[in-house]
Amino acid sequence: MVSPHVTAGATGTLRAHQFAGLRPGPRLIILGGVHGNEVCGTLAIRRLLAEIERGELAISRGLLTLVPVANPLAHARRERQGERNLNRRLLPTDTPRDYEDHLANVLCPMLSAHEVLLDLHSFHTAGEPFAMIGPPDNPGPLEAFGHAEAETRLAVHLGPTRLVEGWLDTYARGVARRCARPGPAGLECDPAYGVGTTEYMRTRGGYGITLECGQHDDPAAPEVAYRAIRQTLALLGLCDGPLAPPAAAFQLLTLVDVADLDHPGDRLARDWASFDPVSEGELIGTRHDGTPVRAPADGHVVFPNPRAQPGQEWFYFARPGRRAQIPGM
Template identity: 65%
Template sequence: MTHPSPSALQAGHLRTHSYRALAPGPRLLVLGAVHGNEVCGTRAIEQVLAEMDAGEIPVTRGTVTLVPVTNPLAYALGQRQGDRNLNRNMRPSAIPQDFEDRIANVLCPLLEAHDVLLDLHSFHTPGAPFVMIGPQNNTGTLEPFALAEQELQLAVHTGPFRVLEGWLDTYARGVQRRASAQSSPSLVTDPNYGVGTTEYMRSRGGYAVTLECGQHEDPQGVAVARHAIRQTLALLGISPLPLVPPQAAPDILRLVDVVDRAHAGDRFAREWRSFDAVAAGELIGTRHDGTAVKAPQDGFVVFPNPGAGVGQEWFYFAQRRA
């Protein structure tokens, strides 16, 4: 895999590809490489662009915009982020402080100009693909939403069997816990830090899913991403591609808590993978002082990060949707 050199970034632009049909319809945005080391979406978008240019995927209704590399600095460096994580604290900045702020000033209006977002990612530990959705319909203050039915329909058509919900409110609970504990100022205690591309899209009246296509180096990840793009185009009626029926009963899990790493000496009990099942009382890890960290109920370990920094998310805990 090759990446452009950092010097190639001096032009300071974001490359997008838009196809606008002559008939009105939904406006879809597809993002790859929001994190620079997650390139399955980039490769899949490149394949789809070639198919569109060859007339193999006609765009007959609405608009589709594809962004192969959403964070060109992180992509050029071959790492998750450039100056910071683009998929956190997503909002326009009047006085941008870093590269990701400047990208957000271009990306946020792009999100606002579309109705639906498909954001393509991958993850660092082995595991099967899954798709993340937002909250159920609600009129609360954190993430009010009214398009949960459409979002779940999109999620189940992307391909994976497992659907995960509850990101932002669980993240906000972690923020509250850090703030009440008066943790170090270096720790993130701003609830908006949990807002990324999909949360921003929902806040502007659209709906969105994050597709985690598999482990970073999984050779099947590109095929997973390409299938999801094609199925999204078919579902929205943007292209007359055949629509594959979704799996009848997806496995919907809800994040319910986040546990931070409190000390560099905190250790997991074993090498966890996302969605490993645990029984109530089962040992998940041990704090540096010997305190056991156990599963509060039957559930699942999600996003385990043995390399998490002090005060950062160590793992999430999920349960099946009731």
Template identity: 55%
Template sequence: MLFPPLPAKPLALQFKSVSFCALKPGPKLIVLGAVHGNEVSGTQAILKMIGEFETGERVLKAGSVTFVPVTNPLAYNRGQRNGDRNLNRNLTPTATPQDFEDHVANWLCPLLAQHDVLLDIHSFQKGDVPFALFGPKNNDGLLEAFAHEHPERALAFRLGVNRFVDGWLDTYAKGVANRVAYLKETGQPSDGLNTDPRYGMGTTECMRAGGGYAVTLECGQHDDPNGPAVAYQAIDKALLHLGLIEGEEPEPVRQYQHLSLVEVIDKRHAEDSFVRAWSSFDRIRRGELVGIRHNGDEVRAPRDGFIVFPNTTSQAGQEWFYVAVENL
């Protein structure tokens, strides 16, 4: 499968979305690429989709779809995860933008609010197979009240992957509580270390807060040559499932693995290091040595489960790795 070339760098520091609307009403889908600047499989798939709609190879029968090929142009130009900071944290409009990602948020959050469904396409640093993340069960709690559990999971189970992860924001909030306790115990200032659970707000959380629902697709390692095809297939299946284009309804995956994030471990010093090159979904056993702190303290697995999102480049005071358990 051939994909268009990526946009040339430097990309202008402006925001671009491309929308197609059918004559008949229907769901409003938005698809994001390059929320993180070095995660461009979604960008390539989106550009191919835009081309197909522009030539008439694809035609909407109902609703609308909006494509954002490069959500964070500054990070894209730098070829790295962040511009000034991680766009997928503290994503909320502000009257006093302090960094480039604040300007993105002031444009992106209102755009998300105009839609019903979000497909946010990412890739990962270390791991093996693609997977999707969805949100909480229906609830009326204070952290992430939600009422679209069933349609959100129905979409996720039709994107063409067979591994699923949930529990993100709740686990992040628990991690913040642990971070606050550690700072209090050690007498360290919180400057530069975010201690607000709402800092875990990213694109999908913003979408849910606005009344919609959202799925994140992690379509492989950053440089996986099959990543754009995984992303393209997922967009196609989302369009079919939502009834935006003609075609058969995709079948939900029958055999799958469902994991729930339950703990997050922070990096406390820039020189904290892993004892091996961990990849997402490597199995860990309670008490197994995972890393060594700068001061020599051992970091051991708190329970049996799986390591998720091990980040060798995380900064002190940020998430180092997550622990997940199988949801049977």
């Protein structure tokens, strides 16, 4: 086992644990704690590390890199971010301006050295676990991709039966709307601000899944994360062990729009849970000036954030999607 301490900028240390099998295989990296208040991935990775240390699990093929806490400052504070959101505008830079820029200069080369990423997260409000997947194969300018089949195969083996696509397309539409508003443009107006771990991984020729394992404090979330890790190791053949088959049917939702919080007085109509269904015209929230925000069609409220700050995402809207590679479609 190699446990390198990798310096992350002027302050702090990013710890990674690496295991190299003696037979060839895929190069997999697993992240926890990209957001400091999301601990399920950290707990699951540490559980796996303990099993490896005790000799209960051996990585016999390929390369496995485990990063239990990808944002040490945010983790120490038990807050979503240190100085900014690490999972936005995740790009290397020659002129780091904040703590997360320094982290990106360490994490991005690590991601580039691997073929597959599993990034473990949790979410604000109540709801069932789900997996975020990338686009279908395409040569387009926004998110060119050529590993949709392998990525989808991984997603359907992780456990949750709800999949979500369309992140970067939808985020780009939100950025365009944000930039059209009067006032100063910050990082949130940068088109690259929507790039997180999986998006960066795809730009480097790999593929990856963001697995949202449940609500932040859900005691079941670490188990969801741990099961997903074991399934990934078995599917990719990094170790010997059983692989549970995918479920018979899945729900695929496609993100189609995002609403930002414009003012601290903006209010959601109720305590939405992610993926709550809404009917066309149903009230989702109300702006501070009384303007209603209604569902543009039948669909689902996704990622509602009642604690969003002005200029940040308030909620997303999704409609049913379809892919032939997903069971039950």
